[in-house]
Amino acid sequence: MSQASVLVIEDDAVFQSIVKNYLTQLDYDVRCTDSGHEGVRLCRQLTPDIILCDLKLPDISGLQVIEQLLSSHADLPIIVVSASESMTDIREAVGLGAWDYLVKPIESLTVLNEAIQHCLNRYQLEETYLHDRYELDDHIQVLYQDDALVRRLTHELLPTGPMELNGYRFQFDLTTDEPSVWLDFRPLLQGKVLVLLASPQNATEQRLIPLLVFKTLLDPLLRQHLSGHDESIIEPAKLLTHLNDELCHSRIRTAFDVLVGVVDTRSGEWRWGQAGDRIRSEPQSRPDLALGIWQHASYHQSTIIGPHKITGRLANIADVMIQRDLPQTDVPPYPDKADSY
Structure with missing residues (x-):
């Protein structure tokens, strides 16, 4: 049995063939079309x-395809694969x-497969959450009754330990x-x-x-940053x-x-x-405003140069401490290349 079914809407015949052969080898069930209208029809059928989905198609734009698909399949995972690096296109696609x-x-x-797996994992987690919230089915109850599994998953939401870089200690x-925190x-x-x-505000005990x-x-943004395509992170x-925006679209x-902040360990800037x-x-x-409440909420950022200590405290749950009091290191513990991640 194939691990997932994938519909590829792409008018570049060479790229379409490469993607189909690659995903088929990974045991995906792949169907392809070079038409936006046909893609919408196949989605409704299959x-x-x-x-x-590509953004530039011969009949209608990929943005129109996304809009039509999500009007009838609101929870359908869609990955845009396009030659356009325009932030306007990216924001519009994500906004849709x-x-x-x-x-x-x-x-x-492999980046394509990782993106597909991230989306499938997110979809499955949301499905599990809905079962947890509305049906309380046996599977999710078993998950929370398995203390070892809960501890392992909780541990994956925390750093492995302190980190030091260029005179900073995190x-x-x-x-x-039992922290309910990432x-x-x-x-x-x-x-x-x-x-x-980050910490959820929901009142239930099952916040994991x-x-x-x-x-x-966050995973797609990290990947795009480390490949040099997106600096929004x-x-x-x-x-x-x-x-x-993602949370407001999520179930x-x-x-x-x-x-959330970024420490520049070379210039001393905290943003x-x-x-x-x-x-x-x-x-x-x-x-x-807390995330996930209102899609049109606006957010600002602050910047300061050279603080020797930065802290964040979530009462009765967790404290974050960043100090600049260690000797400067000339060589960071990782290379400045995208393939270091």
Whole structure:
């Protein structure tokens, strides 16, 4: 049995053939068309698990295809694969409901498979969440009754330990044995580090799956940044806007408090933004609306040069601490290349 069915809407015959052969070898069930109208028809007939769609098609635009497909299949995972690097096109596609955006030429087809797997994992997590919330089926109850599994998944939402880079030390402290939080220190290019602290606001005890879904929303942006195609991940206001848009399109009806920032360990700049008011940060900034509440919410960011200490505190759950008091290192622990991730 194939692992998933994929519909490819692509008018470049060579690229279409390459993608079909590659995905078929990975045991996907692949159907292809070079027409937007035919793609819409095939989607309604075949109900594929995921769609790959170009933006420039001979009959109608890929944006029109996305709009028509999502009008009848609101939860359909769609990945745009296009030669256009225009941020306007990317924002419009994501705004319509596309789940990911890959820029041609794709350096490695493994990136395409990773994008498909991310979307499928997100879809499955959302499905599980809906079962958890509305049906409380036996499967999800078994998941939460498996303490070892819950501990493992919770551990995947936390750094493995402190991190040091260019005189900075990144560390965290948990104030509870069962934190409902996603905390990450993620090395980026050119000596920058992404810092993220996020927690769901839902009142239920079962917060793990919403956090896992939220985590999958960041993966495509990290991949695009590390391949040199998108810098929005180092702009907290843009990143919060993107994540909010994704959450508002998602079936995970959960609001999130989020502190996200980027430390430039070479220049000493700290650039950050905050959504929701449950996190206390120092230096302080005015928090914007929590993510996932209103699609049209706006987000701002603050910048400061040279703070020796940065903190973020989620009361009774977790503390994040970043200090600049270590000797400067001349060589970072990772290369400034996209293939380092």
